[in-house]
Ligand code: UD1
């Protein structure tokens with residue numbers, strides 16, 4: 001499914017360098033973790049911003065990192081792959097001006113415009129970035145600022161204008177007079193600069209303010225005093241340009257994105273949600289038409305679900321692939337696994353680490369599959385652990401069967417061929433193989449390979465008799 005916020009409809013490229021500020025801790029998150037690493041819709045904030053930046057195909061992307069620099073770098077690389085991104089270290093976080101200063105050597109002599117954005121503005125759309133860069137370049141200004149009008153501007157830097165409505169300066173909330181705090185037009189923290197002029201003015205910024213920080217927001221007024229022109233472009237969608245500063249805001253955004261994803265799945269994907277307000281679906285998930293998603297279902301990561309599936313309450317599916325007409329009953333956990341068409345799973349089943357159910361296989365209550373494959377039409381209905389096991393077609397695994405795959409040091413494999421009947425409570429002590437057409441009696445402890453078409457029973461299980469003789473093929 002197309003993720004429209006990642007596409008670049010005009011297919012335009014921006015002739016700009018992008019500088020993303022992401023070195024701060026984000027004190028208001030009250031976290032040990034850097035703010036830009038907190039996740040929205042399953043991806044770190046910085047991943048959302050990097051993706052938007054990458055979509056406009058800029059000259060190059062630079063990211064200023066500081067707090068948990070290695071983790072932030074990894075998050076960006078993970079999102080953008082090998083595409084070229086450069087990281088700049090800001091050792092001490094002395095303000096947004098200082099953060100930009102850290103990139104001076106790399107960017108001072110660049111011809112292209114510098115587009116500056118913050119790592120904590122995850123809803124920014126590529127279209128908006130492109131439009132902003134274009135407006136800036138058309139205007140010929142030394143600096144352009146993206147502003148927005150807010151009902152409640154608390155916490156933001158305000159755009160101060162003179163009587164003729166021309167830009168004068170940005171004043172931070174903490175440094176503002178009561179009158180200035182009344183201003184509802186705020187600085188969104190998105191700027192375009194002429195590189196040389198930016199760094200020239202930045203050299204003049206002093207930390208003479210309430211926070212003792214080097215403010216990037218002082219640069220426009222310095223440029224103005226040097227006779228340069230400054231443009232302010234007002235944007236209408238406040239939410240798109242809002243930074244996340246607290247966990248409450250993060251939860252609000254999460255809710256918003258979730259509602260968007262689900263609405264799109266309903267309207268464009270033809271998916272039924274019994275209660276859309278109680279479904280949790282990552283935006284990378286694909287679900288085909290006529291699926292029915294019951295309340296309290298969580299679908300995470302890159303999950304792909306085919307047509308006509310029914311997913312019942314309390315189930316979590318992460319990074320898995322599910323075919324058509326699959327029924328997943330209540331309270332299942334399915335992680336990194338594959339379920340082919342017409343299977344039934346649960347209630348209370350656990351599939352993990354490349355569990356694979358082939359077509360028409362059935363897994364019932366309290367059955368766990370780890371690194372195991374259950375062949376076409378095979379069944380494991382109750383209270384079973386299949387670990388490192390390969391099960392053929394049309395085989396039945398009786399209740400309480402366990403693959404004893406771990407000898408305390410190593411994991412071993414179990415192979416169960418086609419048309420086998422594993423009796424209830426069978427222990428399969430791996431490595432072990434049960435040949436096709438064989439039967440294990442209830443309670444068997446199988447410690448050696450069972451030939452085809454053979455009944456075994458007992459503890460440990462010994463051969464009792466031949467079931468039938470194989471006709472040579
Ligand atoms: C900043 C602006 C404010 C604007 C607001 C919009 C300044 C002084 N103020 O305030 O006018 O309304 O953004 O959201 O710029 N960062 C660093 N290194 C630092 C400090 C910050 O990399 O030393 C990064 C942060 O990680 C963050 C971004 O810069 O991604 C913005 O910093 P933040 O502290 O959130 O600025 P605000 O106080 O929100």
Ligand code: CA
Nearest residue numbers: 120243244245
């Ligand atoms: Ca901020």
